Amino acid sequence: MLSPLAWIAITLTIFVALLVIKLLLDKRRKEAPVTQEEQSIMQPAVVQLSIVEQCCLQTLQQVAGAEFDVRNKVALSKLSNSDAGSNHQTLDFVLFSKKSGKPTCVIQLKSPSGDDESTMEQALEQANIALYQLPRRSSYSITDMRDLLHAHIKTPPPSPDEMLATLSMRAFRLCNKCQSQMALKRAKNGPHKGMLFWVCEGYPDVCSGVELYSE
Numbered sequence: 001m002l003s004p005l006a007w008i009a010i011t012l013t014i015f016v017a018l019l020v021i022k023l024l025l026d027k028r029r030k031e032a033p034v035t036q037e038e039q040s041i042m043q044p045a046v047v048q049l050s051i052v053e054q055c056c057l058q059t060l061q062q063v064a065g066a067e068f069d070v071r072n073k074v075a076l077s078k079l080s081n082s083d084a085g086s087n088h089q090t091l092d093f094v095l096f097s098k099k100s101g102k103p104t105c106v107i108q109l110k111s112p113s114g115d116d117e118s119t120m121e122q123a124l125e126q127a128n129i130a131l132y133q134l135p136r137r138s139s140y141s142i143t144d145m146r147d148l149l150h151a152h153i154k155t156p157p158p159s160p161d162e163m164l165a166t167l168s169m170r171a172f173r174l175c176n177k178c179q180s181q182m183a184l185k186r187a188k189n190g191p192h193k194g195m196l197f198w199v200c201e202g203y204p205d206v207c208s209g210v211e212l213y214s215e
Contacts, residue, residue: 049073051174052136053092056109059140060093066155068095068104079103080123089120095152104152105130112136139173175200175209184213 049057049072060070076089093107106124110133111117117133124131132148134140146157173182175198182198200209 052109052138055138055173056107056134056140057093059142059145060095060107062142063145064095064149064153067098067153069098070095076120076123079106079129080127091120095149103127103129105132105149108133109136110134173198175202175207176211177209178202178207180207180209182209182211 053072057070057072064070071094072092074091074094076091079091079094091106092109095104095107096102097104106129108117108120108131121131130152134148146153174180175182178200180201182200185197185199187193187195187197196213198209198211198213200207203209
């Protein structure tokens with residue numbers, strides 16, 4: 001027959017073994033790869049933006065990025081407690097204040113098919129969120145965008161030099177002649193020295209596309 005001390009030693013050994021097994025299982029769970037279902041819950045869906053939407057987003061980030069988080073394709077139902085009829089409608093861009101985290105205004109690109117957006121307008125008005133509707137363009141003016149949002153932006157407007165320093169030298173602009181991407185470049189010499197031009201990536205060997213940059 002085992003002595004009491006032997007039983008105590010056996011009990012402690014079993015306890016320690018169970019504890020080690022539990023620690024190993026916990027470690028294995030933490031290191032296990034995340035399933036596709038878990039990834040879909042943890043990560044938001046990636047939304048593909050059109051060229052026009054990318055261009056507008058880039059301009060919004062340059063104008064309001066210091067004070068606002070610019071989020072795209074936001075469900076109207078997340079901002080408004082309106083009727084179920086608007087639950088499936090999405091907003092192109094919503095500016096969320098970095099200080100309060102609350103939505104301040106919505107920038108909506110006009111529907112090319114002329115869809116009725118009265119429900120969206122009423123819902124945002126009830127939620128006291130400003131709405132700005134813009135035409136769909138291949139480029140957007142930084143100055144015009146700032147003027148549009150001036151009521152919400154507190155930082156002073158940048159000087160011309162500061163604006164050029166923050167302006168992306170590659171943008172979502174396509175050449176009218178060959179549909180290749182264009183880059184923004186400054187003339188270094190000649191009668192147009194210092195001026196900005198959109199230059200086709202195929203210039204001058206493949207394409208002659210050059211356009212004067214204008215706000």
